[in-house]
Amino acid sequence: MSRFFEFGTWIALWLTLAGSSASAQDPQEQKLDRQFQTAVAFYEAGHYSDASAQLETLLPYARTSFEIHELLGLCYAAQSQDAKAIQQLEIAVRLKPDSATAHTNFAASLVHAGKSDLAAEQFRKAVTLAPQDYEANHNLGEFYIQSGKVPEALPLLEKAQAVDPTSYDNGYDLALAKLLTGKLAEARTLVQTILKQKNTGELHNLLGQIEEKDGKYVEAVNEFEAAAHLDPSEDNLFDWGGELMLHRTYEPAIAVFQQGTQRYPKSPRLMTGYGMALDLLGKYDEAVKALLAAADLDPSDPRCYLYLSKAYDSSPNQADEVIQRFRRYAEIEPNLALAQYYYAMSLWKGKRGQDTNLDLNAVEALLQKAIALDSNLPEAQVELGNFYADQKLYAKSVPFYKRALELNPNLPDAHFRLGQDYVHMGQKDQAQAEFDEYQKLRTAHLAEVEKEASEVQQFVYAGKTSSTTKP
Numbered sequence: 001m002s003r004f005f006e007f008g009t010w011i012a013l014w015l016t017l018a019g020s021s022a023s024a025q026d027p028q029e030q031k032l033d034r035q036f037q038t039a040v041a042f043y044e045a046g047h048y049s050d051a052s053a054q055l056e057t058l059l060p061y062a063r064t065s066f067e068i069h070e071l072l073g074l075c076y077a078a079q080s081q082d083a084k085a086i087q088q089l090e091i092a093v094r095l096k097p098d099s100a101t102a103h104t105n106f107a108a109s110l111v112h113a114g115k116s117d118l119a120a121e122q123f124r125k126a127v128t129l130a131p132q133d134y135e136a137n138h139n140l141g142e143f144y145i146q147s148g149k150v151p152e153a154l155p156l157l158e159k160a161q162a163v164d165p166t167s168y169d170n171g172y173d174l175a176l177a178k179l180l181t182g183k184l185a186e187a188r189t190l191v192q193t194i195l196k197q198k199n200t201g202e203l204h205n206l207l208g209q210i211e212e213k214d215g216k217y218v219e220a221v222n223e224f225e226a227a228a229h230l231d232p233s234e235d236n237l238f239d240w241g242g243e244l245m246l247h248r249t250y251e252p253a254i255a256v257f258q259q260g261t262q263r264y265p266k267s268p269r270l271m272t273g274y275g276m277a278l279d280l281l282g283k284y285d286e287a288v289k290a291l292l293a294a295a296d297l298d299p300s301d302p303r304c305y306l307y308l309s310k311a312y313d314s315s316p317n318q319a320d321e322v323i324q325r326f327r328r329y330a331e332i333e334p335n336l337a338l339a340q341y342y343y344a345m346s347l348w349k350g351k352r353g354q355d356t357n358l359d360l361n362a363v364e365a366l367l368q369k370a371i372a373l374d375s376n377l378p379e380a381q382v383e384l385g386n387f388y389a390d391q392k393l394y395a396k397s398v399p400f401y402k403r404a405l406e407l408n409p410n411l412p413d414a415h416f417r418l419g420q421d422y423v424h425m426g427q428k429d430q431a432q433a434e435f436d437e438y439q440k441l442r443t444a445h446l447a448e449v450e451k452e453a454s455e456v457q458q459f460v461y462a463g464k465t466s467s468t469t470k471p
Helices: 027-044 048-061 066-078 082-095 100-112 116-129 134-146 150-163 168-180 184-197 201-213 217-230 234-246 250-263 268-280 284-297 303-314 316-332 337-351 360-373 378-390 394-407 412-424 428-444 446-463
Strands: none
Touching: 027 048, 027 066, 048 066, 066 082, 066 100, 082 100, 100 116, 100 134, 116 134, 134 150, 134 168, 150 168, 168 184, 168 201, 184 201, 201 217, 201 234, 217 234, 234 250, 234 268, 234 446, 250 268, 268 284, 268 303, 268 446, 284 303, 284 316, 303 316, 303 337, 303 446, 316 337, 337 360, 337 378, 360 378, 378 394, 378 412, 394 412, 412 428
């Protein structure tokens, strides 16, 4: 959102000396006027602390000067001194309540301070004062987009576009609003028009989002690729790799994410995407290495741990390192069921075939803790069932399988293991029913495929940072 400063005609009229009857030729007034003009010069040169220092010395002589309070507020805002900025800009609004620009400046500082409701009120006042003004309409429209009120933003952005159809910023925001409200054809046409005037990576990225929303995969990939070539930012590389991964073109996705991790080696989401793509292509050892690196980049980021558990299940060659990461995650997130579950499974699956001193009590306790934290976690229910079934404690395992299938009936392995337990317990009819269900699910193979697609989609869409506002 823009900040504006309305200098107006700040000559003799700008200064109202408290209790002074000096003429325009008064040396003191001339000195103060020079100080103000010096402050203006400092502000325009970006020397905000120098400008504010000059203005602070003027305040005792001009407490009712709109120009001084306005400029001082903007200086404070530029230095992120939000409380001081709000105080000065609120005074400026009171001194000149008919200025749309004053209300806009005040609103911008309120936004920066996180006071959205008060900011909205000031933006709306600016539009009321200047209903045909480009800036007033654009700023309120952009504010509504950032607040998630896209339908309210649309007419304001359209009005601003009618006033100034050449504005890049408003055109981008309007196209984004049309995308988010499902007006894909209009959004596409507008972006293509702006691209003829200014060819930027963010416009190609936005067009890629439009094509993806419209189900045009090839066009979407092409646009995300164009965005990444024009501007190889972390966002653009992630969106390109993510789009490829969404549609199961894993080898190209790996290449893009690998390029991204080389360019941005401290990005956990790019490293996680790289590991996920490797895992989905069946390169489990490499996937584990990448996902371990992602976990080290941000140990509290939950995105890498799901795929680390999957890759590790297929390639337990790096057991000690994986267990270390899951232990750390469980310690960082002691109240997160998945963290306890992952730690339990890393201990159990990683050491089952190689460590005769495995502490089964620790595994059991972690799985029980995961269920206590979240009784609706089917994976933990299944694995605790497996834990007891492996010890031939079928009366204890059956309830956990049944609970898991209540939560999600499309778990083939849970049906199979429950059927095995029923066989051991002599309940043949119930066992056969479970085996039949298992066979039906395995034949359809829908549960795993849909789950995998959902997990990838969740990761990719959650990782996008440009889906609701212009970067």
